[in-house]
Amino acid sequence: MMTGLDEFQRHIEAIYLRRDSARGLAPTFMWFVEEVGELSRALARQDDPAALRGEVADVLAWLSTLASMKGIRLEEAAGKYARGCPRCQGIPCRCP
Numbered sequence: 001m002m003t004g005l006d007e008f009q010r011h012i013e014a015i016y017l018r019r020d021s022a023r024g025l026a027p028t029f030m031w032f033v034e035e036v037g038e039l040s041r042a043l044a045r046q047d048d049p050a051a052l053r054g055e056v057a058d059v060l061a062w063l064s065t066l067a068s069m070k071g072i073r074l075e076e077a078a079g080k081y082a083r084g085c086p087r088c089q090g091i092p093c094r095c096p
Contacts, residue, residue: 005078006074006075008074009074012061012064012068013064013065017065020065020069025070029066032063032065035059038058039052039056039059
């Protein structure tokens, strides 16, 4: 079992980065958008938790690949929310 975003991202890089980089950013982004659509359909069904979990994993994997292709570490990007809401720093958010 992976313990964090950085480990997950490195794992996805080992599996897919070479192929996804060869495909290019725009086509890889289109695959990501397709996966988001599949997640949307799984959310609408509300009857299959395993399918929903799988679609969440797919979206995370494609997002990870896109981030890697642009030299962005997911764990570092997630730090934007380390203090709570980026605008009000509230946990939970207190923005109007």
